[in-house]
Amino acid sequence: MTIYFYKVDDPYGCFSNFSPHCIHLLGQDWATVEHYYQAQKFVGTKDEALILEIASAKTPMQAATLGRDRTRHIRPDWESLKTEIMREAVLIKFLTHLDIQSILLSTGDRLLVEDSQIDYYWGCGKDKTGQNHLGKILMSVRQEIRQRL
Numbered sequence: 001m002t003i004y005f006y007k008v009d010d011p012y013g014c015f016s017n018f019s020p021h022c023i024h025l026l027g028q029d030w031a032t033v034e035h036y037y038q039a040q041k042f043v044g045t046k047d048e049a050l051i052l053e054i055a056s057a058k059t060p061m062q063a064a065t066l067g068r069d070r071t072r073h074i075r076p077d078w079e080s081l082k083t084e085i086m087r088e089a090v091l092i093k094f095l096t097h098l099d100i101q102s103i104l105l106s107t108g109d110r111l112l113v114e115d116s117q118i119d120y121y122w123g124c125g126k127d128k129t130g131q132n133h134l135g136k137i138l139m140s141v142r143q144e145i146r147q148r149l
């Protein structure tokens with residue numbers, strides 16, 4: 001049976017990038033995967049100062065709002081890099097926090113789907129036809145961790 005997740009406080013909310021699980025990447029601590037992901041949009045750009053601002057955002061929503069500000073300049077190679085950047089962050093998250101690693105492993109081979117009504121790239125979108133890249137990353141991280149154990 002498919003597992004749909006989205007809101008942090010709902011069942012399987014730990015699969016959301018907004019869940020309060022910090023990661024250490026690129027020599028820095030990030031409060032959530034979302035903080036890290038949004039900040040990476042500005043690496044090497046003239047809006048690089050935004051990275052510090054995103055890193056210290058009080059909430060993942062605040063980090064996302066800063067990262068989605070289209071008056072800023074995101075890196076030109078972002079579209080080609082974003083999925084791998086997300087995968088690395090999600091992998092680190094589930095290697096770091098063993099409590100949620102065991103929740104991920106407990107899902108066996110079930111299909112994981114980010115049930116976003118609006119996001120057809122990371123989630124399944126309103127009509128469930130979206131690409132579900134976050135769900136795919138979680139399933140691939142689940143597989144990788146299983147092989148490492």
Ligand SMILES: Nc1c(N[C@@H]2O[C@H](COP(=O)(O)O)[C@@H](O)[C@H]2O)[nH]c(=O)[nH]c1=O
Nearest residue numbers: 006016017018034037064067068122134
């Ligand atoms: N979970 C969740 C969201 N979804 C997350 O948004 C991120 C994609 O951002 P972007 O590439 O800027 O569109 C990605 O981490 C996706 O999982 N968005 C929200 O506004 N609220 C939320 O609770």
